[in-house]
Amino acid sequence: KVQLRTATYIRYKANSECQNNVSSPTLDKETEDAATDNDRSDSGEFVVTMLAKAKLEEQGIGVKGRSSPLLEVGTQETPAFISHRDEDVTAESWRQHRKHVFVLSEAGKPIYSRYGSEEALSSTMGVMMALVSFVQSGDNIIRSEHIVVFLQKGPLVLVCVSSSRQTEQQLRGELLYVYYQIISMLTQASISRIFEHKKNYDLRRLLAGSEKILDGLLNLLDSDPSFLLAAVHCLPLACSLRDSLSQILQKAITPNLVFSILIARNQLLTIVQEKTVIEDARLEPADVHLLLNLIGASSAFQAGEIWTPICLPLFNPDCYFYAYISYLDPPECTVCLLLLSTDKEAFYAVAECKRKIEEAMMAQNSLSLIAKVQSYSVSQVGVSDLRHFMYKPFDVPDNYRHEEEKMRLLDLYRYMHNRIHSTSRPLKLIYHVAERETLLAWVTSKFELYTCFSPLVTKACAITAITKLLRWIKKEEDRLFIRYPPKYSTTPNPSKSSRGGKSDQQDSTDNGFLSLL
Amino acid sequence: MTTVILLMASGMQEKQYTPSLLNFFVYNPTFGQKEGEEEKKILFYHPSDVEKNEKIRNVGLCEAIVQFTRTFCPTKPAKSLHTQKNRQFFFEPEDNFWIVMVVRNPMIEKPNKDGKPPTVEYQEEEIIDTVYGAVVKQCYSMYKLFNGTFGRQMEAGGVELLIQKLEKFFYRYLQTLHLQSCDLLDVFGGISFFPLDKMTYLKIQSFVNRVEESLSLIKYTAFLYNDQLIWSGLEQDDMRILYKYLTTSLFPRHSEPELAGRDSPLRPEVAGNLLHYGRFLTGPTNLKDPEAKFRFPKIFVSTEDGYEELHLIVYKVRNSKCDRPSSVELTRDFCEQLDGLVGPQLTLLASDICEQFTVNRRISGPEKEPQFKFIYFNHMNLAEKSTIHMRKTASVCLTSVHPDLMKILGDINCDFARVDEDEEIIVKAMTDYWVVGKKSDQRELYVILNQKNANLIEVNEEVKRLCATQFNNIFFLD
Numbered sequence: 001k002v003q004l005r006t007a008t009y010i011r012y013k014a015n016s017e018c019q020n021n022v023s024s025p026t027l028d029k030e031t032e033d034a035a036t037d038n039d040r041s042d043s044g045e046f047v048v049t050m051l052a053k054a055k056l057e058e059q060g061i062g063v064k065g066r067s068s069p070l071l072e073v074g075t076q077e078t079p080a081f082i083s084h085r086d087e088d089v090t091a092e093s094w095r096q097h098r099k100h101v102f103v104l105s106e107a108g109k110p111i112y113s114r115y116g117s118e119e120a121l122s123s124t125m126g127v128m129m130a131l132v133s134f135v136q137s138g139d140n141i142i143r144s145e146h147i148v149v150f151l152q153k154g155p156l157v158l159v160c161v162s163s164s165r166q167t168e169q170q171l172r173g174e175l176l177y178v179y180y181q182i183i184s185m186l187t188q189a190s191i192s193r194i195f196e197h198k199k200n201y202d203l204r205r206l207l208a209g210s211e212k213i214l215d216g217l218l219n220l221l222d223s224d225p226s227f228l229l230a231a232v233h234c235l236p237l238a239c240s241l242r243d244s245l246s247q248i249l250q251k252a253i254t255p256n257l258v259f260s261i262l263i264a265r266n267q268l269l270t271i272v273q274e275k276t277v278i279e280d281a282r283l284e285p286a287d288v289h290l291l292l293n294l295i296g297a298s299s300a301f302q303a304g305e306i307w308t309p310i311c312l313p314l315f316n317p318d319c320y321f322y323a324y325i326s327y328l329d330p331p332e333c334t335v336c337l338l339l340l341s342t343d344k345e346a347f348y349a350v351a352e353c354k355r356k357i358e359e360a361m362m363a364q365n366s367l368s369l370i371a372k373v374q375s376y377s378v379s380q381v382g383v384s385d386l387r388h389f390m391y392k393p394f395d396v397p398d399n400y401r402h403e404e405e406k407m408r409l410l411d412l413y414r415y416m417h418n419r420i421h422s423t424s425r426p427l428k429l430i431y432h433v434a435e436r437e438t439l440l441a442w443v444t445s446k447f448e449l450y451t452c453f454s455p456l457v458t459k460a461c462a463i464t465a466i467t468k469l470l471r472w473i474k475k476e477e478d479r480l481f482i483r484y485p486p487k488y489s490t491t492p493n494p495s496k497s498s499r500g501g502k503s504d505q506q507d508s509t510d511n512g513f514l515s516l517l
Numbered sequence: 518m519t520t521v522i523l524l525m526a527s528g529m530q531e532k533q534y535t536p537s538l539l540n541f542f543v544y545n546p547t548f549g550q551k552e553g554e555e556e557k558k559i560l561f562y563h564p565s566d567v568e569k570n571e572k573i574r575n576v577g578l579c580e581a582i583v584q585f586t587r588t589f590c591p592t593k594p595a596k597s598l599h600t601q602k603n604r605q606f607f608f609e610p611e612d613n614f615w616i617v618m619v620v621r622n623p624m625i626e627k628p629n630k631d632g633k634p635p636t637v638e639y640q641e642e643e644i645i646d647t648v649y650g651a652v653v654k655q656c657y658s659m660y661k662l663f664n665g666t667f668g669r670q671m672e673a674g675g676v677e678l679l680i681q682k683l684e685k686f687f688y689r690y691l692q693t694l695h696l697q698s699c700d701l702l703d704v705f706g707g708i709s710f711f712p713l714d715k716m717t718y719l720k721i722q723s724f725v726n727r728v729e730e731s732l733s734l735i736k737y738t739a740f741l742y743n744d745q746l747i748w749s750g751l752e753q754d755d756m757r758i759l760y761k762y763l764t765t766s767l768f769p770r771h772s773e774p775e776l777a778g779r780d781s782p783l784r785p786e787v788a789g790n791l792l793h794y795g796r797f798l799t800g801p802t803n804l805k806d807p808e809a810k811f812r813f814p815k816i817f818v819s820t821e822d823g824y825e826e827l828h829l830i831v832y833k834v835r836n837s838k839c840d841r842p843s844s845v846e847l848t849r850d851f852c853e854q855l856d857g858l859v860g861p862q863l864t865l866l867a868s869d870i871c872e873q874f875t876v877n878r879r880i881s882g883p884e885k886e887p888q889f890k891f892i893y894f895n896h897m898n899l900a901e902k903s904t905i906h907m908r909k910t911a912s913v914c915l916t917s918v919h920p921d922l923m924k925i926l927g928d929i930n931c932d933f934a935r936v937d938e939d940e941e942i943i944v945k946a947m948t949d950y951w952v953v954g955k956k957s958d959q960r961e962l963y964v965i966l967n968q969k970n971a972n973l974i975e976v977n978e979e980v981k982r983l984c985a986t987q988f989n990n991i992f993f994l995d
Contacts, residue, residue: 095588095589095590095591100589124585124588127581127584127585128585130581131578131581131582131585141598141599141600142582142585142586142595142597142598142599143595143596143597143598143599143646146586146589146590148585148586148589161589163589163590165935168599415932419928419944422642422928423642424640424642424643424921424924425642425921425924425925425928425946425947426947427925427944427945427946427947428944428945428946428947428949429943429944429945429973430942430943430944431941431942431943431944431973432932432940432941432942432943433940433941433942434936434938434940435936435938435939435940459973459974459977460974462973463972463973463974
């Protein structure tokens, strides 16, 4: 539950300028300006602004001005993408975008549009709203040259118009991700409450500045296969290195700390979690994706340390965690430490954990070891006919370097994924010989594998290649995947903590593939 | 202490509902554009007892959807709308004339305890767009066969005439739709050909030429044996829809009594000629009766510059049928002439063909359980062959494989349709059946193998064997 006791929080923030303004809940519009002054040098303050804003909003009072660092992306554009806000929506080029995504409220108020500004699209959004209410409730899809998918979640309506050959289920899944990303910033409970209170509320006021985050998410959805496979990309590490990092994290704990996550180059290094409260519940891959996107989309995090509320929608959509985010290797900023706590007052305690972690990593020279790690390529597997593969748990793409080709390959995998996981007629295996490549997809109870060969490969060759590949993966399993996150306990009797994770880890598995082939 | 065990019979049965037709309507948004005149857009609406405002609302929704999709792609607007409970298909056969068909999704009704209403689970994925989209197109083609295009109707008698014709045709035709048994073959809309040796084929050709020579009213002829086509002089598209009409509507109507057996009282008086076994399936059923009125159905076939209206004469001798579209008024004299000319010759031919039929049968083996289960279709000549479908009439379509497998075939067909190049797709279903699809040069072949323990290589070999025996002239990708 979001307990916005703004008054109590401010008490220990000595130089907060917001103090005078937000302590009284009966604020009138004029004095709110002072609340907006963000002094980014003191990270704790940001939280106040954000929380305060939400609380005030709920009471029907608006707060102008800037928002939290989660939504603030600084003055420079993140190089990965450019804003499409000002696009001309009547132009042919707008129509030709591969995938449009729109978010609007039940009352028809626009919230977000991937290409073009919401104002310019208000009439199109109006039509969408009319269509949604006209057609029976539930999710709806229009199929034409494009597929139009409508998804309603609570008071929000999400629409996707795509010519990308993806199926409706996959597009609906992507819309769900967009919804969850919005939830990760506001929580589901808040959104329901706000709209209950005021049906035609303009949610953009709370999401101002967040377009980049949603843009970033949509770009990732297009180009990163980990969303399709609902799996998290792990950086392949030598067992010993991963273990030593996990140990470091396990030792640096504090009460109410629930997850400690180390990320390098947007891939997971290790994740450890609290034992007693969380028990065996795991962080869903989707939550990890959302976290990674949030961090990646915002360059503000690269400055020092950030303490911010964040919601993990699949874990619990109605409450906030408090996230401590800090890059360990400025200015390159490739290794990021993420500590999640349930206690919003715990900033200093958590910061202390980070210091301990940093120290330990320095002592072990971890950073340079991490820097040396290479994502592996198909050639390492040593299978000659294989061009590319995706194995869940996981892998790394090679070949297909050109952007369009990557997209096309990913589309092919998506189509196979959809056929294999069809709800009414799922399949075990697909072997598809096409003009430019031969694809093989295979699902067993232990794994999913998607591979791509040259179009002239013979069936016998393909099977041999797959066998070799699976053997290689089995051999490298420990290096490639994180099966069970190690655990710790933050309660006073830590005797049962630490290494508990490893022992129940390995189930002795053969993948079962030998018997099938 | 005794224990009593009560075994309650489970009245908890799941009920499975197959897809069914909910709505079918034809509209033109350019009629009735003024406020209050929306009803004018609707040219046909089924079911007709729906309240006027609801009709207008549904048509309005379709218009809105088409408009909306035009925002993103002006040239190719909406084809279908998927909702949880039903699916709508949109088809624009002629400028601004839209046909919309709404199909209720198949569903499972699971009973609840304690008198609560049963929970309904909708199975959206069971309906394949290409299959039902093809059905809508077929509805239009069938209408066009018997009535000509909408445009033509408008020219001849304005909106009123069009409405009348639509009502008359669709009222009956919709009752013949069996949506629960639509599958891949509907997508193809193919024709089953009867393989003949050269001699017999030439005999038939010369027979047809002679008939057309002697009776100048005859424009085109088509020759069928049982339900299979041997020769046709019609345009492919016309023949395709005519073939569907003949095999699913006309022939079953007339063959039923014949199947009733010689001594059965159901057998109608076949006032036949002792010289031959021929009779008219359309037109006069009894030539001897001078009072009897008769009619030939009129059909429209395409010509170079438009359409031609012809009478359809279907003449049958035992199992061979000849149908001849011919123009102009047909008199009794003409019929007698036809009967006299065609009857005897056709009878002779029929026995020749019959012989061939038995020979074919012997070669291909008993049809109880065909060795390979496959479907073959050639886009160029519309030839289709299926060893999976056992009896296909208007009301019944038995397939010897599980419907889920047929749907997998439908999926593979969709995938093939996306590109022009030759492809091959092999899948293994959850039930361990293997399905192989091959597309090569306008031909498609689908094979279903029930070999649970086979691996990819073995499956490949099996299919190669099939191709070698049945399709040895055709190159398929390996």
